[in-house]
Amino acid sequence: MRKKVLCRVLIGLLWVLAQTAPAFAQTKTISGIISDQNGVPLEKATIKAKGGQRYATSDANGQFRLAIPQNTSVLEISYVGMKPMDVSIEGKQSVLVTLNVTESKLNEVVVIGYGTARRSDVSTAVSSIKAKDLKDLPVAGIDQALQGKVAGVSITNNSGQPGGGVSIRVRGITSVNGNEPLYVIDGVPILSNTKSIAHDQLGGKAGQVDQSVMATLNPADIASIDILKDASAQAIYGSLAANGVVLITTKRGKSGEGRLTYDVYHGWQSVPKLLPVMNLRQYAEYYNSLVPEIRAAGNSVDTIGELKDPSLLGNGTNWQKELFQTGQIDNHQLAFSGGQAKTTYYFSLNYFNQTGTIIGSKFNRYASRFSIDQQVKSWLKAGISANLSRSNQRITLTDGVETPTAIVLYNSPATPVKGSDGKYITSANFGGTSLGNANGNPIATALLRDVRAVQSKGYGNIYADLQFSKYLSLRNEVNFDYQLNENSAFQPYYLNEATGQAVMAPSKLREDRNTNFYWGLRNYLTYNQSFGKHAVNAVVGHEAQASHWDNKWITVTNLEQNLQSTSAGTVVPAQTSGKKGDWSMESYFARATYTYDNRYSISGSIRRDGASSFGPNNRIGYFSAGSAGWTVTNEKFARDWKFIDYLKLRVGAGSVGNQNSPIQNAYSTNIRLFTVAPFGPGGVPANVGNPDLSWESVTTYNGGVDLSFLKKRVELSVDVYKKITTNMILSIVPPMFLGLDPNPPKNDYKEIEPAVTNAGEMTNTGVDISLTTYNIQRNDFSWKTSIVFSRYKNLLVRLNSPTALLKGAEQDFTQDGSVVNITQAGRAVGSFYGYVTDGLFRDMNELNNGTDWGLAVGPQGVYLGDIRYKDISGPDGKPDNKIGSEDVTFIGDPNPSFTYGITNSFTFKGFDFSFFLQGVQGTRIFNWTRKYTEGMTSIYLNQSTDVISRYTTANPQASIPRYNQWNNNNTRNSDRYIENGSYLRVQNISLGYNFPARWISKAKMANARLYLSAQNVYTFTKYTGYDPEIGSFDKNVLSQNVDNGHYPNPRTITIGANIEF
Incomplete structure (x- = not known):
C-alpha cells in the first residue's frame, strides 16, 4: 500500500515538474x-x-x-x-x-528638462504644442507660428521683413535687460538672435535689424515644443532660465518600413493696406492754399505754375506703390526616416525662399538635419543628431525717418522716381522750386543699398544612454553650436549727371564677421521606480559649458569704381576694429519627484551655477524650486462625481537667475587709446568693472488647476502667478571724485562706460487660461475648439535711485533726437511720456490768459489753430502757468491688458478645415509716422489726406492743427500720437483634403494631402497705421510700440501639398 502511495506521489511530482520546467528553462x-x-x-x-x-x-x-x-x-x-x-x-x-x-491634453507627454513626464504627473506650469497644431503656416521660423497658441506667452513680430526678428515674452517683461527665453533644441542651448548691419553705419539712423533665432531651423523638422513658464519648472536650468525656457524636440526615425515625405508650398504675399497720403491733385490744392498763409506770416514762398490748376493734374507718383510689391514665398522639404529594431534614422533637406513685400528685401535658407539612434546593446543606446543651415537675408532698412518706409509717406507726389533719362533723381525742379526731400530717393535706396546678413550655423549633439538596471540609467551628452555671421552693407556712389544730383554719396562699404563656437558636456543619472502606491523619479547631474566669440569689422569709403571690396576705398578708423571673448559655466543640478497613489505629488529641484560673467566675489549662484500637486479626482470621495472627470490642484515657488551681463562688467577689460595734446599718446580704461556684480534674481509663485469634465469633452487649465525680479543689472553714474565726465563727448578720451551694479526691482502678476473643448467627435466628423487667454501687469518698483530713469532708443531713429519711451519707478517698463493736449487755440483770449506757452504769441510763434497743452506741473511739483519740460507726464502703456487666441478645427471625411483668431487688447501705440505726415512743417513735403481738413480761418472747428513751419509746438511728443493698438486678427484660415488610400495606392503613396491657406486675412482695429503689431525696436523692451516706418506684416495666400511614400 505504501509503495503504491509513494509511487503515485512520485508520478505526481514528476508531472508537476514537467509542467513547470518550461517556465524556468524555456x-x-x-x-x-x-x-x-x-x-x-x-x-x-x-x-x-x-x-x-x-x-x-x-x-x-x-x-x-x-x-x-x-x-x-x-x-x-x-x-x-x-x-x-x-x-x-x-x-x-x-x-x-x-x-x-x-485625444486629451491631460494625457500628453511633456518635456520638462532633462527628462519627460505625463501631463497628469506634472505640478509645474508647462505649456505644450505639437507639430500638427502648427501646420499650414508659411513662416521662416517656428516662433512666428506660436503666436496666440500658448497661454502666458506673448509673441510679437518686430518686423514684416523676411526672416525678421520675433520677440517672445514668457509671462511678461522680466528685466530691463535681455528678455528672450532660453531655446533648447534636443538638449542643445541655442545662441540668441543675430544682428545685421544697421542703417546708422551707412550714415543714416538706426533701423530694425534683428533676425529670428529660429529662422535657421526648418519648422517641418519639429515634433513638439514645450515651454517652461514658472520657476518650479525652470530652476533645473538655473541662471539661464529667468526669461522662460523653450524646449524643442525634433522628429526622429521610427522602426519599420522606411518613409519618404515631400512637403511643398508656394505663396503670394501683399501689404494689407496703404496709408492715405495726398495724390498730386490734392497736394497741389494743399500747396496753393498754403502760399497766402506763409506770406501772411512774413515769409516768402514761390507759386508753382505747374500746380496752379490742380484739375489738370493726374495722381502723380504713388511712392507707396513704387516701394511695395507682391512677394513670393516657396518651401520644399524632403525627409527620409525609418529603421529596424535596433537602428533608426531621420534625414531631411529643406529650401525656403521669400521675397518681401518691400522691393529689395528677401530671405532664403538651405537646411539639412539628420539623426541616427542605435541600440548597441540591451544596456547601451547611442546616437547623433545635427542641424546644418545657411541663410541669406537682404534687408530693406526701416523704422527710421530716413528709411524708405518713412520717406514714401512724405516724399512729394510731384517728383518722379526717375528722370527723363531713366536715372534715379532725388527732386524735380518746377520754375526754380525744387520738390523732393533731403533724405534721398526711397526706391533707389531700397534697390541699390545692399545690406545683407549671411549666417552659417551648425549645431547638434552626440549621446550615450547606459541602462545600469531596470530603475537606473546614465545619459552622457556632448553638445555643440557653431555660428558664422558674415554681414555687409554696401552703398554705391550714384550721380545723376543730367541733374547733378548725388542720389547716393559717398560710396561706402561695411563688412562684419562674427564667429561663435559653443560646446557643452552633460552627464546625468536618472532613477525611476514604482513600488506599490509609491513612485520616485530623480535626476542628478553635472554640466560644463563654454563659448568663444570673435568679431571683426571694417568700414571703407570713397570706393574706386564702386567696387564692393574693402581694398578699394579709404578705411574709416573709428568704424574699423575687432574684439573677442570667452564665456564658461560649470553646473550641478538635481531634481526629485515623489508620487503617492497617483493622488499626491511633490517635486523639488536645485542647481548650482558658476559663471565667468561675474567677478570672483559672486561667481557662484544657487537656484532652487519646489512644487506640489493634488489629484482630487483620485480620492475615494470623488469617485462618484459624475460631472467632473479630472481635477488637479498645483502650487509651486522658486527662484531662477539672469546672467545677461558681458564679462567687462565685472572687470576693466579694455583700454581706450588716444593722443592728447600736449602730452602725446596714452590710454585710459574703457570701462569701470564691478567685481561684486551678481545675478539678477527672479522669484516666481504659481498656483494652478487642471480640470476635465463632461466626459472629458472640456479641458480647462488655469494658472495665477507673481514674478518678482530683484538685483537687476543697471548702469550707475560714476562719482565725481573719480575725475570722470558723466556725459563726455563721443570718441573723447574722457568717454568711459559706466560701472554696473545690482539694483532695482520689478514685478509681474498675471493669469494664464487654456480651454479645449471637443464639441463633436464622430467617425466622419469632428469639431474641436482651443482658446488661450493671458493677462499680466508689469510694474517697475524701483531703479538704483528714486529719480533714476531709463530712456528708450527713439533718439537712434528720429531726426530731432527726442524720446517717448521712458522707464521709471511706479510705471510699466517702456511707458510713453509726453505732453497732454487740451484741444486747439480757437480765440485770442485763450492765448493771452497769462500762461507762458514757451513761445511768443503770433503767426511765427504759438497762434490760433496750434495745439494747446495742459499745465501739469512746475519746478515745485505744482502747475505754474508755464508750459515746459516739467509738464511731460505719463501718456500711455505699450503693454497689453490681455492677449488671446481662438482656434476652431473641423474634420469631415477626407476634409480638414481650421480658422484661427488672434487678438491683443488694451495696448497703446505711439504713431511716430504721423509726426511727419501730419506735422505740416514744410510746404514741400507730402502729408496725410487728413490735413486737408486742418485748421484754417475758414475751418476754425477742425481737430487737426494749422500749418506751422516756424516751430515744433504741434509736433511735440504728446498724447496726440497715442493710438489704441488693440486688434482682433483673422490670423489663419486653412482648408485641406486627404486623398483616399484607394486613389493614391497605385502611385505607391501612403498619404497625400492638398491644402489652401490664408494668413493675416483681416485685422479689426482702430489703429491708423499699417499694422498694430509693432513690437520692440531692436528687441529692446525700453522701446516698445513706436511706429516709425515699420515694415508691415504681409497677407499671405498659399497652396501646398504633403505627400508620403
Missing part, C-alpha cells in the same frame, strides 16, 4: 523602447506578455527589459493617455514601439 528576454508618435520616450509605460502575468515598466528613456516564456509571441503595451497596442515579437529580441495618444 524563457527569453525581450527589450525595447516605447515612444509617442513624435519620438518622445515614454516613461512608466506597462509592457506585459499577452496571456501571462509578467510585466515591466519603461524607464525615463522609454527603455525596458522583460523575461517572458519562450512561446510568447505578443506583448501588450499600455500607457495612460495612449491607445493600448499589441505588438508581435515573433523572431525578435528587441522592439521599437510607437503609441498614439488619445
Whole structure:
C-alpha cells in the first residue's frame, strides 16, 4: 500500500515538474523602447506578455527589459493617455514601439528638462504644442507660428521683413535687460538672435535689424515644443532660465518600413493696406492754399505754375506703390526616416525662399538635419543628431525717418522716381522750386543699398544612454553650436549727371564677421521606480559649458569704381576694429519627484551655477524650486462625481537667475587709446568693472488647476502667478571724485562706460487660461475648439535711485533726437511720456490768459489753430502757468491688458478645415509716422489726406492743427500720437483634403494631402497705421510700440501639398 502511495506521489511530482520546467528553462528576454508618435520616450509605460502575468515598466528613456516564456509571441503595451497596442515579437529580441495618444491634453507627454513626464504627473506650469497644431503656416521660423497658441506667452513680430526678428515674452517683461527665453533644441542651448548691419553705419539712423533665432531651423523638422513658464519648472536650468525656457524636440526615425515625405508650398504675399497720403491733385490744392498763409506770416514762398490748376493734374507718383510689391514665398522639404529594431534614422533637406513685400528685401535658407539612434546593446543606446543651415537675408532698412518706409509717406507726389533719362533723381525742379526731400530717393535706396546678413550655423549633439538596471540609467551628452555671421552693407556712389544730383554719396562699404563656437558636456543619472502606491523619479547631474566669440569689422569709403571690396576705398578708423571673448559655466543640478497613489505629488529641484560673467566675489549662484500637486479626482470621495472627470490642484515657488551681463562688467577689460595734446599718446580704461556684480534674481509663485469634465469633452487649465525680479543689472553714474565726465563727448578720451551694479526691482502678476473643448467627435466628423487667454501687469518698483530713469532708443531713429519711451519707478517698463493736449487755440483770449506757452504769441510763434497743452506741473511739483519740460507726464502703456487666441478645427471625411483668431487688447501705440505726415512743417513735403481738413480761418472747428513751419509746438511728443493698438486678427484660415488610400495606392503613396491657406486675412482695429503689431525696436523692451516706418506684416495666400511614400 505504501509503495503504491509513494509511487503515485512520485508520478505526481514528476508531472508537476514537467509542467513547470518550461517556465524556468524555456524563457527569453525581450527589450525595447516605447515612444509617442513624435519620438518622445515614454516613461512608466506597462509592457506585459499577452496571456501571462509578467510585466515591466519603461524607464525615463522609454527603455525596458522583460523575461517572458519562450512561446510568447505578443506583448501588450499600455500607457495612460495612449491607445493600448499589441505588438508581435515573433523572431525578435528587441522592439521599437510607437503609441498614439488619445485625444486629451491631460494625457500628453511633456518635456520638462532633462527628462519627460505625463501631463497628469506634472505640478509645474508647462505649456505644450505639437507639430500638427502648427501646420499650414508659411513662416521662416517656428516662433512666428506660436503666436496666440500658448497661454502666458506673448509673441510679437518686430518686423514684416523676411526672416525678421520675433520677440517672445514668457509671462511678461522680466528685466530691463535681455528678455528672450532660453531655446533648447534636443538638449542643445541655442545662441540668441543675430544682428545685421544697421542703417546708422551707412550714415543714416538706426533701423530694425534683428533676425529670428529660429529662422535657421526648418519648422517641418519639429515634433513638439514645450515651454517652461514658472520657476518650479525652470530652476533645473538655473541662471539661464529667468526669461522662460523653450524646449524643442525634433522628429526622429521610427522602426519599420522606411518613409519618404515631400512637403511643398508656394505663396503670394501683399501689404494689407496703404496709408492715405495726398495724390498730386490734392497736394497741389494743399500747396496753393498754403502760399497766402506763409506770406501772411512774413515769409516768402514761390507759386508753382505747374500746380496752379490742380484739375489738370493726374495722381502723380504713388511712392507707396513704387516701394511695395507682391512677394513670393516657396518651401520644399524632403525627409527620409525609418529603421529596424535596433537602428533608426531621420534625414531631411529643406529650401525656403521669400521675397518681401518691400522691393529689395528677401530671405532664403538651405537646411539639412539628420539623426541616427542605435541600440548597441540591451544596456547601451547611442546616437547623433545635427542641424546644418545657411541663410541669406537682404534687408530693406526701416523704422527710421530716413528709411524708405518713412520717406514714401512724405516724399512729394510731384517728383518722379526717375528722370527723363531713366536715372534715379532725388527732386524735380518746377520754375526754380525744387520738390523732393533731403533724405534721398526711397526706391533707389531700397534697390541699390545692399545690406545683407549671411549666417552659417551648425549645431547638434552626440549621446550615450547606459541602462545600469531596470530603475537606473546614465545619459552622457556632448553638445555643440557653431555660428558664422558674415554681414555687409554696401552703398554705391550714384550721380545723376543730367541733374547733378548725388542720389547716393559717398560710396561706402561695411563688412562684419562674427564667429561663435559653443560646446557643452552633460552627464546625468536618472532613477525611476514604482513600488506599490509609491513612485520616485530623480535626476542628478553635472554640466560644463563654454563659448568663444570673435568679431571683426571694417568700414571703407570713397570706393574706386564702386567696387564692393574693402581694398578699394579709404578705411574709416573709428568704424574699423575687432574684439573677442570667452564665456564658461560649470553646473550641478538635481531634481526629485515623489508620487503617492497617483493622488499626491511633490517635486523639488536645485542647481548650482558658476559663471565667468561675474567677478570672483559672486561667481557662484544657487537656484532652487519646489512644487506640489493634488489629484482630487483620485480620492475615494470623488469617485462618484459624475460631472467632473479630472481635477488637479498645483502650487509651486522658486527662484531662477539672469546672467545677461558681458564679462567687462565685472572687470576693466579694455583700454581706450588716444593722443592728447600736449602730452602725446596714452590710454585710459574703457570701462569701470564691478567685481561684486551678481545675478539678477527672479522669484516666481504659481498656483494652478487642471480640470476635465463632461466626459472629458472640456479641458480647462488655469494658472495665477507673481514674478518678482530683484538685483537687476543697471548702469550707475560714476562719482565725481573719480575725475570722470558723466556725459563726455563721443570718441573723447574722457568717454568711459559706466560701472554696473545690482539694483532695482520689478514685478509681474498675471493669469494664464487654456480651454479645449471637443464639441463633436464622430467617425466622419469632428469639431474641436482651443482658446488661450493671458493677462499680466508689469510694474517697475524701483531703479538704483528714486529719480533714476531709463530712456528708450527713439533718439537712434528720429531726426530731432527726442524720446517717448521712458522707464521709471511706479510705471510699466517702456511707458510713453509726453505732453497732454487740451484741444486747439480757437480765440485770442485763450492765448493771452497769462500762461507762458514757451513761445511768443503770433503767426511765427504759438497762434490760433496750434495745439494747446495742459499745465501739469512746475519746478515745485505744482502747475505754474508755464508750459515746459516739467509738464511731460505719463501718456500711455505699450503693454497689453490681455492677449488671446481662438482656434476652431473641423474634420469631415477626407476634409480638414481650421480658422484661427488672434487678438491683443488694451495696448497703446505711439504713431511716430504721423509726426511727419501730419506735422505740416514744410510746404514741400507730402502729408496725410487728413490735413486737408486742418485748421484754417475758414475751418476754425477742425481737430487737426494749422500749418506751422516756424516751430515744433504741434509736433511735440504728446498724447496726440497715442493710438489704441488693440486688434482682433483673422490670423489663419486653412482648408485641406486627404486623398483616399484607394486613389493614391497605385502611385505607391501612403498619404497625400492638398491644402489652401490664408494668413493675416483681416485685422479689426482702430489703429491708423499699417499694422498694430509693432513690437520692440531692436528687441529692446525700453522701446516698445513706436511706429516709425515699420515694415508691415504681409497677407499671405498659399497652396501646398504633403505627400508620403
